[in-house]
Amino acid sequence: MKLLKLVPDNTDIKFLRWRVPFYVVSLLLMAASLTLVFTKGLNLGVDFVGGQMIRVTFVQTPAAPVAELRESVGSLGYGEPIIQQFGKPNEVSIRMKLPEGSEANAGLADEMARNITAKIKSTHADARIDGVDSVSGKVSGELFKTGMQALIAAMVAISIYIWVRFEWQFGVGALFALVHDVTLTLGLFAVTQMEFDLNIVAALLTLIGYSLNDNIVVYDRIRENLKKYRRMPLPELLDLSVNETLSRTIVTSLSVLITLVALLLLGPNVIFGFTAAIALGIFVGTYSSIYMAAPILIWLRVTSASFVPTESEIDRQERLAREKS
């Protein structure tokens, strides 16, 4: 039987020839993402800013009457609602600030939720209330803080591990690639104004996991080749390493994408944003381990000296080998 081969043997693509333009583009994109995040802002969900969110599905209508809803909910006097479709066009989330004084009297928030759901149900008979989230400002502040702490702590600790296992240049490279991936994803959330909630933090963590996996595979091969080809110029060696792992990169990325596409098309709507973020992460992560994490090693001047045993070490090993035989 002939097996499927997506990548021919012994490819020799000069990936790193384009490293400078790619770096410039990536840095520009990162700068743009950061600017967007700070100017336009993320569309933070109630998890992070507090407030109330009501999710509604219109069972028999193909598309939710967003404008109508905005008017009818707005007329209740609780302020202007933020209404967004998510997953399918007939599903919406309605977000409101918590009413004044609800920190002291929790009953007010309840009353608001009751009034809004009653209003929706009276005007739209097919409305199904799928969920009500209500988060006070205090709790949302804590959620934001712990979420960010987890993210940053994980990224820093991973970099330290890579530094210990490889060399400091690799640690810097991995950290930079992770920052790159997270920044671009945040930029995407700022552009699309998709809702950013705690589940998306979990998606970001997944993305970091994949990106890192990819990174380490490439780095591992670079380390191996540094030991093997001591006189090869670094750019050439990096190209060789990327080419050697290319088949694996393609097969793995495809495998994960297959499952993600199934989740995107057939999976529950609640995880749509979340799956989309991970799928994006696969592309960004693969790209960053080739174009962000690898070239940085050239600029940080990695040499094979870090990985090749010193003379005395070679002597010791030879002695051990002799004793064994």
Added chain:
Amino acid sequence: MLDFPRWKQLWLWAVTLVACFCALPSLFTVSGLDWPKALPAPVINLGLDLAGGSHILLEANPDQVRRQRLESMEEDVRSRLRQADPQIRIGEISSKDGSVSFMLADPAQVDAAREQLQTLTQGAGMTGQRDWDLEVRDGNRIVLTPTKAGIDQAITQAMDTATEVVRKRIDALGTREPTIIRQGAQRIVVQVPGLKDPAALKALLGKTAKLEFKLVDGTALPSDLQQGIAPPGSELVPYENPAQDGTVPLAVKRLGGIKGDRLTNAQQSFDQQTNAAIVNITFDQQGGAKFAKLTTENVGKPFAIILDGKVLSAPTIQEPIIGGTARISGNFTVESANQLAIALRSGALPVDLKVVEERTVGPDLGADSINKGVIAFGVGTLALMAFMLLTYGRFGFYTNAALIINTLMILGIMAGINTTLTLPGIAGFVLTIGAAVDANVLINERIREERARGRRVIQAVEMGYKEASRAIFDANITNIIAAVLMFLFGSGPVRGFAVVLMIGIATSVFTAVTLTRMWVAGYLRRERPADIVL
């Protein structure tokens, strides 16, 4: 590398089978089959975001506990010194600035007072500290300040009691399998799966149910009441009197009332004459005696029934009530009377609890999510397996077998240690499946490479596993580091993700590396192929 002695094989199979077996009850439940009752049945709990239900985070205000402690200390000091022999006379007690202080009428009694008050304080915590600091200032002023250990202990006790009360109230609603957990120093998490309407639950939990009976101060002038001035020795309590318009405060005497915490029962019932909803309460022996004394001494006077700082009603005492039972009327609906009865039966909350976070997922959405999730996961996995089979042939088959076992093992271990699967947990699941596939891809690609370099089958396989293991090891260690940190730093969803990730990494390495190596080794030993299709 490819050497697997029999005992090792048996051991690996045993681990695999036990873990997979634990997954079966959960799979049976999802597919609607009955799991034999005679067998142990560890089942994965589905998080509320998947199964539907309510998550409510309640928070207590520790200042309230501090204030209450000062108030009760004030009362204790007064009664203890009055009952002392000889009586110790004191001036006005003030409880400002977080401590209780008062002057002694006779400075010579300082030591006697100190001795009496010492008995009111107790040890707190492990350090042998007392819960109150007792100080004498300027020769005749005594100051009692609560220590930090004392306050912490009081808050802990209050939260323990509050958790117990919350549990009793939720049980009284008859909901199934609620989870009630203390979180941190002053919070309680309540999770009730499959609840349709959390409003009733929240109304019940928000009720402190502190019941008091106090005498009405008849000397208060209506004009003073309007201005919010209470006669000396009395306090004003808001009263929504149905006979009057709006809320007019009622003056009640601060001392000499009784608390409604000594109840043995409370039932919703109906007034025989007016048919209005009422609540019947039964005191315990001590409470009944106190109530009898109060009513006997004050026949013909009105007294106020106060719930959570609001007057429910203010009936006149017609005759002494000595049977130890009483009825509370006060503009109830049947539902609100029933709620009050439940709240009173379960006891008062020692602190007010406020809902600071609430998440409710409709049960329809939950069921929908699970079905779609299972289908999507099934289709995705089948497609992935087909892809593996096409790409790696026999080795792809081993990869697939490892993948199935991996999935079963993750589910089995989650069921075994009784964790909850949430939406972010599914993300962790997807990540570990990805990592497991990647491990096999790495190995298979490496074997291909080694073959292309001209190595013989056995050496190529051996090298493949050996060389790929390094990258697999590093990748998984970094993921473990990330998972542990997320678990330590993160909250709720992030933790759910981290738990699955930790379990998944362990099983991925076990199935994708160890098990497949055993299978490949078995194949090579049995068939001794001169060439492999890869």
